[in-house]
Amino acid sequence: MAAGPGRVRQNQVYRAGVLGRRPAVPTDFAELERRARKASSRTAWAYVAGGAGLGRTMRNNREAFDRWAIVPRMLRGAADRDLSRDLLGTRLPAPILLAPVGAGQLMARDSDLHTARAAAATGVPYVYTNQGGTPMEDAAAAMGDSPRWFQLYWSTDEGLVDSLIQRAEAIGAGALVITLDTTVLGWRPQDLNLGSLPFARGLGIAQYTSDPRFRSLAAERVLENPAEVTLAAVRSLLTMVRNHPGGFLDNLRSGRPRASVETFLDIYSNPRLSWDHIATVRERTSLPVVLKGILHPDDARRAFELGMDAIVVSNHGGRQVDSSIAALDALIQVREAVGPEKTVLMDSGIRSGADVFTALALGADAVLLGRPYMYGLAVAGQRGVEEVIANVIAELDLTMALTGVTDLAGITRDLVQPVPGRAV
Template identity: 80%
Template structure:
């Protein structure tokens, strides 16, 4: 019986006989190196960068290094099942694509490339709230394939409701509320370049396509605080804002709406006052399963489940928000021990390979979110690059399960791990 791992290996090796190589490298180090080469300076800073001195990013990887897999032998693993039921969605493997904002910095139509790749690979895609394409168009690109939708809680409650209703209308499988970005973290790579994609109209298409947001823009009073300094860079930024706004370029250039949209977004997109009181209103506002993303403390996890939340994502935002924060994998262990085996827990931040997925599942994750690796595949080879990254991660997970002596995810347990003596 040929599993996902052998199918992927055989496809690569057979193509190799014809002189063809994979579109993207199969190891993460080379994937990252080539993606950096293919990306713009500002794109790479935004996607690959982290908070502060990068200690949380390094901690995410060091946490995986502290565990070693102990393979078991002679267990007849010819037939393996990587499937998992999660919030009404049947996963073919315990992998979803994480929401990554402002993907236009890496490739035009990044959201559409990602949606089509996810559909082709059979994994759910969590639409980013900070995308370059409206969720309706992105959903259409996926057909009937599963999708979830991320929500950044705006300071305008009517906009929150509008985004939720749109997520329901496109048959989202869950609403993923991001908790850890009520303000942007200190990100030196972006700060040193003076680069914020949203200030140039990138990554705000969920807003400019929203009827409530359009009302807010229309009601915005003109800025009369004084003249804006005119520089070459300011003119270039205005052109970018105009180009990134929906509609025809020349009509946008004569309109105040593109700039007003950017200013409105920057004013309201996230809510520093977000609290458990806000979360408590969600059951009355949506029929969708509710997922809270950004949980790192066991007490927050317990409260989430006590409040009736359907699942959480243990995440430190890929190390992009708080420097020197706890590694997501370390937090996963503490949270799973605290809440027990039943609640649904996903995990992201630091996942690079199929072996990483195996370790995360063994330590209590029901599934993981893949982030930077697929964005690097996008940078190198577009949709095909994303598809190959997904295939490589799932293939290595399948082979790791086979070589470790397990047939399905329920057999992937902490008993197969030991603290790494290295």
């Protein structure tokens, strides 16, 4: 009998169960989320699990999936299945990448290294976050030859933009993923209620403090009058010092950590980012370029007209605009606008292998997985990330088997249909 990743994963779990062992992370998302919340600090949970405004976009993302039902087909002999896909020169074992998630240190120390090693162990590409706690060079070293992409936040300093791109090329990134939807931070009440922004405490800025251009900018900065001295301010300063490159005492005396934080807050993203900026990127890198954050068909068309290689239909997991269109709904419109040949990825709201199947059926070439693997990280570190990846791929594989599909090309629109009574 065929043993695809679904049966392999099931057998691992059930055989371990005979010995009294349970999976490191729950196999259903609801329990995974509950366990991750229990394992996380208030500030970590607010940042990773929180959304914009009233949380309507997060709900929209999930409700969009609930409006579609999978239609299994019988007797198609789908005993052997191929989940692989070639994507911009990267061979994927399954149509899944790990999304960039900033400030993962809130969930686990060395989160980027844990995630990088888990991605390498499973063969799934990891999109390094521009807002990581580990320099991209260190994460790349942890992955060996495994595929990695790099996310770019377009700074107000063009020299820093070029430096980050050059470093991404040097570490063998398979693509440059430019995030468009975070030129300013959305209104995030969970963080605001705690007065918590990780970057202001030196978390999630290691790509900057390891960058020669950024360090020169920070070195030029003249600090204003000392901040008000409170217990919280002292704790924040110590966090900055611990997370800054160099020795603790030297950092404490020099003021470099605080200068780096202030410099980062001034330049990390460009509120004036426009299509004119994007038009320059083809001259600045030979890497495939992916634009992340597309929701409108006209923006999708414009991206490809400017020579971009792919887009990610995404609303940033509901973290930027409250009451935004669901990413899955936008995916349908975008695919219809750009046609079948363009490379279109999707994230925001993916929670399971069945969700991946639905997204592929509605036009995605692959999806990016975000919160689920971060929750696995919170619960069980690297092993937790690996198990979340394995569980999602296993369910996708079993859904294909039970729907009579032998490869990703067979996941077509006729295998999903609107749920009666729920508007699409």
